Amino acid sequence: MISMVLGLSGPSGSGKSTLANEIHRRLTDSVILQQDWYFINSADCPPDANFCDPKWLDIDLFVTNLRHLKKGSPAAVPAVDFASFARVGTLTLQPAPLIIVEGMTIFRIAEIADCFDLRYYLDTSFDVLAERKRARDKSERLKPAAVIEAQLQWLADEHRQDAELRARPDVVLRSGETPVGELADEILEAVTQWIRHDPQPPC
Incomplete structure (x- = not known):
């Protein structure tokens, strides 16, 4: 089996994870791969490390x-504890016909640049990004307010x-402020069309 790879990118807070989860909910024969799982352990990085940088x-x-x-x-x-961004083990993902890769910089990583069959970027106003990031990082990732504002x-x-x-x-540009159901409808239709043509990807 050679799987199709769907890439979802955009800044932190643009709605990538929400959209990936909605697509996976509707198409259960899929698997999600998150860029956020692959950050180097925060303990091994300098205090001012900018995690928007792929290095x-x-x-x-x-x-x-x-x-x-x-x-x-x-x-x-x-497996990552997002409160500390420390690795706490591993999880085994099983392959599926559709791989949903989501992350801030996935289209800028040269080693996987040719792996994507469809590329979507969620473009969202900075004010909305900031509002979402403050809410998420405070409640889910337990970051201090000063850290959030610096980031x-x-x-x-x-x-x-x-x-x-x-x-x-x-790269297909879509607003991250569009209702997630509408975005999922469009992308699943594009996935269906791709599968019908079934080109062989280079990756």
Whole structure:
């Protein structure tokens, strides 16, 4: 089995995880691979490490896991405690016909650039991104307010850096403020069309 790979990108707070989970809920014969699982242990990074920068990712493991899944093999992926961003073990993902890869910088990682069959970028206003990030990081990731506010500057820089990516012809640009059900409808239709044509991807 060679799986189809759907990429969902956009800044932190743009709605990638929510959309990935909705697609997976509707199409259960799928698997989600999150970029956030592959950050280097926070204890091994300097205090001012900007985690919007791919250099703080374990890219080798990310690439290995994605390629295993795409070729139909299980993958042992990191289990992460998001309160501390520390690895606490591993989880085994089983392959599926659709692999949903979601993350901030997945389209900028050269080693997997050719692995995606469909690419979607969720473009969201900075005010909405900031509001969502404050709410999520306070309640789910237990970050202090000062840390959240400092990281919002990284988010603003990332949003500016993505201008070239948003203009790429192979990236479908959609608003992260669109109702998630509408986005899922559109993407699942695109997945269906891709499967009917069944091109062989290079990855």
